[in-house]
Amino acid sequence: MRYAIALPFLWLAVFFLLPFALVLAIALGTNAPDVAPPVELGFSLKNFALLFSDDLYVAAWLSSLRIAATSTLIALLLGYPMAYAIARARPERRPLLLMLVVLPFWTSFLIRIYAWMGLLAKNGLIDQFLRWSGIAENPGSILGTEWAVHLGIVYAYLPFMVLPLYATLEKLDTSLLEAAADLGARPLTAFLTITLPLSLPGIVAGCLLVFIPSIGEFVIPDLLGGTETLMIGKVLWDEFFTNADWPLASAVAICLLVLLVAPIALFQRQQARSLERRT
Amino acid sequence: MHAGPIADSIVRIEGLTKRFGAITAVDGVDLEIRRGELFALLGGSGCGKTTLLRMLAGFEVPDGGRIVIDGQDMTGVPPHLRPVNMMFQSYALFPHMDVATNVGYGLRREGVRAPEIATRVAEALEQVKLADHAGRRPAQLSGGQRQRVALARALVKRPKLLLLDEPLAALDRKLREGTRFELVRLQEQLGLTFVMVTHDQEEAMSMATRLAVMNTGRVAQVGTPHEIYERPASRFVADFIGIANILEADGGWLALRPEKITLSANRPDAANTVAGKILDIAYEGDRSLYRIVTEGNGTMVVSTTNIDRTQPASFARGQRVWLGWSADAGHRVSE
Numbered sequence: 131m132r133y134a135i136a137l138p139f140l141w142l143a144v145f146f147l148l149p150f151a152l153v154l155a156i157a158l159g160t161n162a163p164d165v166a167p168p169v170e171l172g173f174s175l176k177n178f179a180l181l182f183s184d185d186l187y188v189a190a191w192l193s194s195l196r197i198a199a200t201s202t203l204i205a206l207l208l209g210y211p212m213a214y215a216i217a218r219a220r221p222e223r224r225p226l227l228l229m230l231v232v233l234p235f236w237t238s239f240l241i242r243i244y245a246w247m248g249l250l251a252k253n254g255l256i257d258q259f260l261r262w263s264g265i266a267e268n269p270g271s272i273l274g275t276e277w278a279v280h281l282g283i284v285y286a287y288l289p290f291m292v293l294p295l296y297a298t299l300e301k302l303d304t305s306l307l308e309a310a311a312d313l314g315a316r317p318l319t320a321f322l323t324i325t326l327p328l329s330l331p332g333i334v335a336g337c338l339l340v341f342i343p344s345i346g347e348f349v350i351p352d353l354l355g356g357t358e359t360l361m362i363g364k365v366l367w368d369e370f371f372t373n374a375d376w377p378l379a380s381a382v383a384i385c386l387l388v389l390l391v392a393p394i395a396l397f398q399r400q401q402a403r404s405l406e407r408r409t
Numbered sequence: 410m411h412a413g414p415i416a417d418s419i420v421r422i423e424g425l426t427k428r429f430g431a432i433t434a435v436d437g438v439d440l441e442i443r444r445g446e447l448f449a450l451l452g453g454s455g456c457g458k459t460t461l462l463r464m465l466a467g468f469e470v471p472d473g474g475r476i477v478i479d480g481q482d483m484t485g486v487p488p489h490l491r492p493v494n495m496m497f498q499s500y501a502l503f504p505h506m507d508v509a510t511n512v513g514y515g516l517r518r519e520g521v522r523a524p525e526i527a528t529r530v531a532e533a534l535e536q537v538k539l540a541d542h543a544g545r546r547p548a549q550l551s552g553g554q555r556q557r558v559a560l561a562r563a564l565v566k567r568p569k570l571l572l573l574d575e576p577l578a579a580l581d582r583k584l585r586e587g588t589r590f591e592l593v594r595l596q597e598q599l600g601l602t603f604v605m606v607t608h609d610q611e612e613a614m615s616m617a618t619r620l621a622v623m624n625t626g627r628v629a630q631v632g633t634p635h636e637i638y639e640r641p642a643s644r645f646v647a648d649f650i651g652i653a654n655i656l657e658a659d660g661g662w663l664a665l666r667p668e669k670i671t672l673s674a675n676r677p678d679a680a681n682t683v684a685g686k687i688l689d690i691a692y693e694g695d696r697s698l699y700r701i702v703t704e705g706n707g708t709m710v711v712s713t714t715n716i717d718r719t720q721p722a723s724f725a726r727g728q729r730v731w732l733g734w735s736a737d738a739g740h741r742v743s744e
Contacts, residue, residue: 303499303501305497305499305501306501306503308466308468308488308495308497308501309495309497309501309502309503309562310503310514311467311487311488311489312466312468312488312489312493312495312563313489313494313514313515313562313563313566314489314490314515314518314519314566315489315514315518316489323514324503327505328505
């Protein structure tokens with residue numbers, strides 16, 4: 131029994147703590163292109179100093195934050211009505227609707243993003259449709275813009291918004307809404323004063339589940355975004371594979387991790403609090 | 410007793426019908442509820458009492474018939490526009506608001522100004538003796554306290570009609586008895602009209618001014634508790650309320666309550682007598698119930714009040730006894 135409890139800690143130590151220590155060690159070293167691996171270990175903070183002094187990294191950070199925040203907001207605005215509708219659907223229909231939400235997971239993430247490339251490209255399906263229908267004469271390519279990145283992130287992470295929202299909305303006691311109506315609340319007022327505040331844990335959980343992975347997203351900005359779409363995940367990739375600067379890439383990774391710890395800690399505290407309230 | 414509409418009626422229900430799929434939950438109910446009375450809807454589960462209450466509140470839309478509240482047709486009016494408030498069986502307190510905010514919720518919806526809300530909320534909490542719990546969350550209250558918050562939240566709106574859905578069902582037995590009197594006291598003090606749904610006949614009988622006994626979506630009988638008990642209209646009502654011996658008499662049925670029958674060792678001097686043998690004795694402290702196999706009337710139930718503390722039981726199991734009752738002890742009932 132005691133060993134069973136130790137197992138997840140062992141897992142974390144081997145697959146998280148150890149790699150983290152390695153990455154940290156590399157980040158503190160210096161770039162040495164002539165040896166393999168191209169690192170000379172040491173204790174230097176110059177990689178971190180560079181991250182904060184070079185405009186590129188700060189800009190990538192800010193733009194990652196902006197794109198992740200905007201996408202999260204769009205996902206919330208789309209996901210809330212979806213989750214609400216599923217939670218209010220007839221009970222026997224809910225499993226099917228939930229399955230439709232997670233159905234995209236049956237196909238590889240990468241393939242789905244490639245499919246979007248085909249849809250969004252110049253002379254792609256959407257482009258052709260716009261020309262054919264006469265909505266736009268020369269719409270141009272959506273692919274390679276920040277719009278495509280938003281679209282990709284919202285598309286890929288929407289289920290992570292819908293599922294926690296559904297979980298809180300489904301638990302919501304409908305007699306509370308009847309009580310609100312009975313006390314004179316119009317449907318919209320009842321929603322704003324009862325449903326919305328009581329689904330706040332779901333909103334927080336959903337937003338963090340979308341925001342956290344999208345901030346470090348690499349595949350979507352790389353495949354759907356253009357050269358002007360700057361995201362920290364892409365910068366990291368470039369440092370590592372294009373510039374082969376392992377220490378700098380590691381420093382970016384460490385910073386990413388540290389900055390993501392804040393929302394994750396927030397998420398955990400909120401989860402603990404809602405657990406507390408239930409008991 | 411009375412023909413035509415009651416002069417001081419606050420609710421008039423005409424031919425009210427509600428179907429759920431193939432099931433007719435409420436089947437052509439006509440009812441009149443008087444201003445200032447505590448009216449109980451009594452029946453077993455699935456008899457339609459809760460559906461009827463929910464139609465009064467506006468949560469269910471009737472398939473037929475009318476609901477008139479205080480002279481206004483309310484049949485199609487949504488719940489938030491009705492002069493009616495409900496106390497839910499689960500209390501339905503808003504978990505994210507403290508007691509005072511819960512109680513003031515309905516007043517804020519009316520647009521009452523903040524100082525007046527504060528006064529009225531304090532007054533309502535005073536009425537239910539929760540003045541010093543205004544800042545608590547519902548989760549921090551006991552079951553009885555929650556019930557009183559729910560009551561205050563409904564009362565504070567001064568509704569024309571207060572609906573109570575099984576108001577005491579979630580309380581434990583001891584608390585229930587005290588709360589029963591408390592509810593009746595409040596109802597009389599405020600002069601409001603209460604409509605209460607309950608499956609507990611004791612509750613309905615002891616609290617209600619009048620009650621309607623419901624069965625399979627229909628009203629079996631409406632009357633005062635005394636009328637319902639002593640003059641049941643049908644075998645169903647006689648059987649449902651208390652214990653009744655149903656005897657065949659002159660091609661009809663006679664409902665005879667156990668306490669109207671005397672038990673003696675020798676043939677008594679009564680209008681009706683029958684001999685029998687004691688099958689079972691149930692000692693309940695205040696009274697004893699005897700099940701007796703009679704010669705001609707099947708098994709009958711007789712109760713005796715245990716008045717004398719020192720006297721030993723007069724009858725034993727298996728003993729042959731005589732049952733006697735007066736000419737007007739029974740009440741003729743329809744099928």
